[in-house]
Amino acid sequence: MQPLRTIAIGGSNTVMKPGWLTALPGALAAHGIAMDLQANLAVGNTTIQMGLMKLLENTDLLAGADLLIIEYTLNDTTVFARSVATFEAWTRSFEGAIRIARQANPDIIVLPVILAARAGQHRNSINVLHGGVHYLAHHYDLPLADVNTALVQRFGRDVHDMPGVYGDAAHYQRPVLTTLCAEIVADRLAAWLATRNPRRPLPDPVDPQNHQAASILRPQPVAPSQVMSFRNHLYSEQAVDLGRATLHLEIEGGALLAARYVCTPDIARCYLGIDDDWFELNTLQPGMVQPKYRFLVSMLTAPVQPPEAGVRRYALTGMRPEATPAILRQTGTRMPVRPEVTLPLCAVLHTGRLISAEVREDAPRTAPDRVDAPEPTAVAP
Known part of the structure; x- marks a missing residue:
C-alpha cells in the first residue's frame, strides 16, 4: 500500500512539534499503514473558517491527496457553541470544508479529529459541536477520531484533571499524551480502512446553505503599493496594511465570514463596519504581548448575520470610526499594549457575490497610535 498522502488543517495542537500529528505516522505504521504528511496547513488559535480559507487556496494539494485531517473542534467550541445561530454558522462551515475537499477530490478520505480543552x-454534558461532528461523519461516511471520548472511556470522566494529561488549559501534554492521541x-x-467501504457519491448536503461555495478575496491586487510580506519557517503571507486605510466591500446575497491577518508587535485593533453598524475587534495575540x-x-471572526438577498456594505480598518462601536469578542486576543500602527490583512472569506472591493486611504478618524478607548457594549460573534 502506498503511503497516505496527507494534508492537515487545524489549531495549535496540530501545529505543535512534537505533537499528536508528528506522532501519527509511527502510530499508523503499527497498523501497517504508511503516511506521507505533504502539508500541515494548521494555524494556532484559529477556527474551521481558517480551514475553509486554507482549502480554497490549496485545491491543487487536495486533488493529489489521499487523506485530509480536520482538527478544529477544541477552538471552535469557544466561538460557535454560544447560541443556535453560531452553531448553525459552524455547521455550514464544517460541512462546507467536507464538500470542498470531496469536490476537489472525490476519493479523498476526510478524517475529523475531536480534541477537547481541559475545561x-x-x-458534564454533550458538547454540541462534538455531536455535530458525529452527525456529519455519519452522513458523509467518514472515519472519525473522537479523542476526547476515547480518553474518558479509558481513564474515566476525571481524566481532564489527571496530572500529565494537559500541558496547559488547551494543549495535551507532550510527548506521552500526544502520542496516545496519535494512537x-x-x-x-x-x-x-479495514472495512474497505466503497467510496460513496457525495450525498445531498445537510444544510443547503453550507459554505462550500464560499470565496476568498485577497486585497493585495487592489492596493499594490501597500503590500507587506511576512515569511518564516511555517508561513509565507502577503498582506495589505489597513492601519491608515480602509478596505471597502460590497457583497450581494451573502456575508463576510472571517478575515486572515498578521499580528505584529504594533498591531492595531480592527474596526469592522457592516452597513451602518460598527464593531471593534481586538487583534493582539497572547504570543505577541511580550x-x-x-x-x-x-x-x-465576523458576527453571524441573518440572510440578506440584497447588497451589504463592509469596511475593515485600523482607524476608529466616529460612531461608538460594539466590541466583538475574539477568542484569545488582548487589548493593545503598544501604539497601534499596522493592520496587515491577508484575505477575507465570504459567501455570496462580491460586487466591489476597494482600498482607500481615508482621512484618519482618530490618532492611529492611541492605545486607550472607551469600553463599548460587548457582543458575541
Missing part, C-alpha cells in the same frame, strides 16, 4: 461543556487516531482510521515572535498569522 468546557464536554465535562487513538490511528486506531480509528485503521479500523475504518512579544515572543516576529509575527503570528491570525484570524478574525
Whole structure:
C-alpha cells in the first residue's frame, strides 16, 4: 500500500512539534499503514473558517491527496457553541470544508479529529459541536477520531484533571499524551480502512446553505503599493496594511465570514463596519504581548448575520470610526499594549457575490497610535 498522502488543517495542537500529528505516522505504521504528511496547513488559535480559507487556496494539494485531517473542534467550541445561530454558522462551515475537499477530490478520505480543552461543556454534558461532528461523519461516511471520548472511556470522566494529561488549559501534554492521541487516531482510521467501504457519491448536503461555495478575496491586487510580506519557517503571507486605510466591500446575497491577518508587535485593533453598524475587534495575540515572535498569522471572526438577498456594505480598518462601536469578542486576543500602527490583512472569506472591493486611504478618524478607548457594549460573534 502506498503511503497516505496527507494534508492537515487545524489549531495549535496540530501545529505543535512534537505533537499528536508528528506522532501519527509511527502510530499508523503499527497498523501497517504508511503516511506521507505533504502539508500541515494548521494555524494556532484559529477556527474551521481558517480551514475553509486554507482549502480554497490549496485545491491543487487536495486533488493529489489521499487523506485530509480536520482538527478544529477544541477552538471552535469557544466561538460557535454560544447560541443556535453560531452553531448553525459552524455547521455550514464544517460541512462546507467536507464538500470542498470531496469536490476537489472525490476519493479523498476526510478524517475529523475531536480534541477537547481541559475545561468546557464536554465535562458534564454533550458538547454540541462534538455531536455535530458525529452527525456529519455519519452522513458523509467518514472515519472519525473522537479523542476526547476515547480518553474518558479509558481513564474515566476525571481524566481532564489527571496530572500529565494537559500541558496547559488547551494543549495535551507532550510527548506521552500526544502520542496516545496519535494512537487513538490511528486506531480509528485503521479500523475504518479495514472495512474497505466503497467510496460513496457525495450525498445531498445537510444544510443547503453550507459554505462550500464560499470565496476568498485577497486585497493585495487592489492596493499594490501597500503590500507587506511576512515569511518564516511555517508561513509565507502577503498582506495589505489597513492601519491608515480602509478596505471597502460590497457583497450581494451573502456575508463576510472571517478575515486572515498578521499580528505584529504594533498591531492595531480592527474596526469592522457592516452597513451602518460598527464593531471593534481586538487583534493582539497572547504570543505577541511580550512579544515572543516576529509575527503570528491570525484570524478574525465576523458576527453571524441573518440572510440578506440584497447588497451589504463592509469596511475593515485600523482607524476608529466616529460612531461608538460594539466590541466583538475574539477568542484569545488582548487589548493593545503598544501604539497601534499596522493592520496587515491577508484575505477575507465570504459567501455570496462580491460586487466591489476597494482600498482607500481615508482621512484618519482618530490618532492611529492611541492605545486607550472607551469600553463599548460587548457582543458575541
